[in-house]
Amino acid sequence: MSEAFIQVRNLNKAYIGRGQTVEVLKDVSLDIDRGDIFGIVGSSGAGKSTFLRCLNRLEEPDSGEVRIDGSVITGLSHKELLAFRRKFGMIFQQFNLLDARSVARNVEFSLTVARQAKEQRQQRVNEILDLVGLTDRRDFYPGQLSGGQRQRVGIARALANEPKVLLSDEATSALDPETALSILDLIKAINRKFGLTIIVVTHQLEVIKYLCRHVAVLENGRIVEQGSTREVLTNPQSHTMQVFVEVNASLTGGFLQGGEGI
Amino acid sequence: MSEFLKLLENLFSIKTWEVIWPAILETLMMTTVSTVLMGVLGLLVGTVLLVTRPDGLQPKRVFNALFGAVVDALRSLPSMVIIILTLPLAKLIIGRSWGPGAVMIALALTCTPMFARMVESGFLDVSRGKVEAAKSVGARNWEIMLKVILPESLPSLVRSFTIAVIALISVTAIAGWFGAGGLGDVAVRYGYNRFLTHMMIAAVLALIVIVVLVQVCGEAIARGIVRKRRL
Numbered sequence: 218m219s220e221a222f223i224q225v226r227n228l229n230k231a232y233i234g235r236g237q238t239v240e241v242l243k244d245v246s247l248d249i250d251r252g253d254i255f256g257i258v259g260s261s262g263a264g265k266s267t268f269l270r271c272l273n274r275l276e277e278p279d280s281g282e283v284r285i286d287g288s289v290i291t292g293l294s295h296k297e298l299l300a301f302r303r304k305f306g307m308i309f310q311q312f313n314l315l316d317a318r319s320v321a322r323n324v325e326f327s328l329t330v331a332r333q334a335k336e337q338r339q340q341r342v343n344e345i346l347d348l349v350g351l352t353d354r355r356d357f358y359p360g361q362l363s364g365g366q367r368q369r370v371g372i373a374r375a376l377a378n379e380p381k382v383l384l385s386d387e388a389t390s391a392l393d394p395e396t397a398l399s400i401l402d403l404i405k406a407i408n409r410k411f412g413l414t415i416i417v418v419t420h421q422l423e424v425i426k427y428l429c430r431h432v433a434v435l436e437n438g439r440i441v442e443q444g445s446t447r448e449v450l451t452n453p454q455s456h457t458m459q460v461f462v463e464v465n466a467s468l469t470g471g472f473l474q475g476g477e478g479i
Numbered sequence: 480m481s482e483f484l485k486l487l488e489n490l491f492s493i494k495t496w497e498v499i500w501p502a503i504l505e506t507l508m509m510t511t512v513s514t515v516l517m518g519v520l521g522l523l524v525g526t527v528l529l530v531t532r533p534d535g536l537q538p539k540r541v542f543n544a545l546f547g548a549v550v551d552a553l554r555s556l557p558s559m560v561i562i563i564l565t566l567p568l569a570k571l572i573i574g575r576s577w578g579p580g581a582v583m584i585a586l587a588l589t590c591t592p593m594f595a596r597m598v599e600s601g602f603l604d605v606s607r608g609k610v611e612a613a614k615s616v617g618a619r620n621w622e623i624m625l626k627v628i629l630p631e632s633l634p635s636l637v638r639s640f641t642i643a644v645i646a647l648i649s650v651t652a653i654a655g656w657f658g659a660g661g662l663g664d665v666a667v668r669y670g671y672n673r674f675l676t677h678m679m680i681a682a683v684l685a686l687i688v689i690v691v692l693v694q695v696c697g698e699a700i701a702r703g704i705v706r707k708r709r710l
Binding site for chain 2 (some may be wrong): 231277299300301302303305306307309311314315316317318326327329330331358360361371374375377378384455
């Protein structure tokens with residue numbers, strides 16, 4: 218088997234709380250190619266977000282191995298980990314911008330953390346704000362921006378340090394459809410322009426359809442199905458995916474024939 | 480009626496304010512120095528409480544429980560008792576266990592535990608997502624503390640600080656017992672011991688004005704910050 222860019226092997230994670238143990242990830246193994254846009258789907262509580270956080274070790278897996286570009290993430294010391302995290306960018310459903318900082322200074326935060334010199338930081342902030350189309354909003358505060366603009370700042374912050382991987386945790390779930398689409402387009406463009414590997418966690422089938430080339434389905438912490446988006450959508454094997462596809466079909470195609478509203 | 484007029488006359492007589500004015504300055508002096516001490520100590524203690532929590536940046540479960548218990552134990556003591564307990568400490572630091580200097584240290588320590596818990600609570604209100612986002616770009620713990628948690632919680636910190644300063648002013652009233660003077664001392668010595676009602680009222684009026692000013696300033700600063708951020 219050839220070396221994939223991201224290799225996840227036998228990842229396990231359990232939360233222990235009030236006498237009962239909840240296994241969130243069970244023996245998860247996965248390969249993701251360089252430059253791919255890879256979707257992780259599942260209903261809420263399936264372990265998608267935990268999986269994503271194990272990749273940059275915002276969550277510590279109990280056992281298993283994550284290897285990216287040959288380096289073993291799971292074996293890094295805390296100090297090495299901090300440096301390594303700069304190779305990841307992450308965007309969030311709730312954007313998680315700093316309200317105390319202007320747009321430009323939110324982006325600059327990543328660069329300050331990476332110990333970049335001031336002139337370099339300024340230059341990079343300008344570049345990246347131009348990329349996400351927010352040059353005219355650089356001195357605004359997050360409180361003055363729309364949801365879509367906030368997510369653009371989130372993307373700018375995530376990309377500032379030129380990461381190799383972008384992790385997206387339900388990045389479009391809090392946005393209206395039109396705005397969500399523009400964010401998905403931006404993510405696509407970034408993937409094409411920089412060859413960035415992108416891992417997308419979502420419960421929205423449209424996101425998978427529109428964005429992802431490959432997809433893995435999580436059900437109760439286990440990968441129950443994976444393959445190319447086309448395969449999985451045309452011939453869903455898992456219960457989760459069958460329900461997703463069915464609901465999606467009844468919302469679009471089947472609506473005129475059998476819909477309650479007619 | 481004439482008695483009331485007499486009281487008013489006494490209340491605003493030069494003789495009264497010759498006593499009250501220096502007392503106001505003493506109270507302001509005591510409060511200012513103790514406030515700075517309390518602010519610094521409270522932020523430090525609050526940070527330690529936050530960071531060592533089981534879900535904190537640097538979890539130290541046992542230490543956090545013990546340290547938290549000490550802070551809460553100090554909080555449950557009446558301020559008079561804390562002042563008595565901390566005066567020997569003041570002696571260690573400045574060589575005297577009485578007078579304004581010693582009392583200022585004692586006053587600060589009286590209000591520090593409460594302010595520290597308020598600081599911790601303000602810090603905890605910063606969403607975990609913001610901390611997570613900072614971690615995701617590789618921020619070090621001190622950067623998360625100084626560049627994320629502290630600035631994000633600033634409006635709440637300013638409000639907590641205002642409350643703590645006012646609590647501190649109310650404690651300065653006891654300071655007179657330990658030779659530090661101030662408005663509380665005037666109220667006790669003239670108003671209570673010598674039945675000079677107008678002195679009592681004058682001291683109370685001065686205290687009210689000081690407290691209201693502190694509250695108004697604190698609120699204005701907090702609101703200014705929020706407005707600047709367009710929240």
